[in-house]
Amino acid sequence: MSIVSVRGLHKRFGDLEVLKGVDLDIEQGEVVVIIGPSGSGKSTLLRCLNFLEYPDEGEVWLRGRQVDPAADDLDKVREHIGMVFQHFNLFPHMNVLHNVTVAPVNVKGMERKDANAIARDLLDKVGLADKEKEFPSRLSGGQKQRVAIARALAMDPDIMMFDEATSALDPELVGEVLGVIQDLAEGGMTMVLVTHEMGFAREVADRVIMMDDGYIIEEAAPAELFEHPAEERTQRFLSQVF
């Protein structure tokens, strides 16, 4: 059973059709990397998976159940899908520990001390055990993003989505965040990553998806797609980014 399945997904913003019929399956433990030029619909696709945007047409299935945005409790759906944003979006009025515990406590109703224990464990995993009392503004970009990853993991999601998680970082801070993502991949976490880090994609991905103009135009194992892209547009895109 796939963790996520998408069938015939369409999304329009006014007259602009951003997704023009996307089909996608993501299996348990799989790491899928989405690449493609700016404006091709990568972020929109991720945001349709957790219904931050509502698809106009098509089906989204999560763990074998079709989500009906009109009838289902989308808050419940989102609990199971972790999301990491380009600009971190940490909660600036809360310290690091509180950032990580606020959802488990207030959404899952977890006891604070249990949530704290989980949060400390996760902060340790992302290498920030000593920062739990800091406020976000005192952290570097790389540290912020690692807190954001811990915050998403604290909800124990079925899948983690990363939308250009390292694009806003200074080059010397990219590595520490990619390292955490790599650890997650090795731990068997199911993940979708939108990234421009092709070297990293190649290393960590089980499958690479190329999007262009609202379509998935090609997908393959990383070695295959990077060495022998079938589509001319993929070749052109890769020659621009490499």
Place this chain on the structure above:
Amino acid sequence: MPALIEIGTEYAAPFAEATLVTLRLTAVSLVLAVVIGLVIALFKLSRNRVLNLIANAYIGVIRGLPLIVQLMFLYFGIVQIVRLSSFWAGSLALAVHAGAYVAEIFRGSIQSIDHGQTEAARSLGMSKAKTYRLIVLPQAFRRAIPPLGNQFIIGLKDSSLVAYLGVQELFGAALSAQAENFQPFETYLVAGMYYLVLVLIFSVLVNRLERGLSKGKREAAPA
């Protein structure tokens, strides 16, 4: 000058008492105004057209009419429905007035919170209500403090108008005093100094709070 000192000392007791009334009037009306303002701001930001309409009508009317007209209108309206002391009727009327301005302050500060905050909260499974309560409003309140402080000073001065509803607050005390001593210039000057001192004390307090918060803000800058 001697006349000033004479009036200052002669009316020290009633003016001190009236100052307390002014402070209570201001405090009560502003607490109510914050509640009204928050509700109206949420109405205005709601997707519900009816709530938008209510908020816009309320803010439009309040901003479009002179305060003294509103006070008279609300006072005579309120006392027709419920029997209230002029103090409470005046407080309510002032609150209804200031509430419109407070609503605009809250609306602005809520809208100034980066949308990424809401998205992050929703992506963690928080409902709209929890997102507001835990993430958006705490940040918006902090940002609202400087303009709210300003509005509170305006509210303190506006409270003088309820003298015309018969409340013996500071300006009301001055009205009575000058009718008794036939020295309106000196009497109003003394009352003016009382207001000035109150406003100065209040400004210092607001500034302190702001500075305290901007220290905290280094901790709470957008992340």
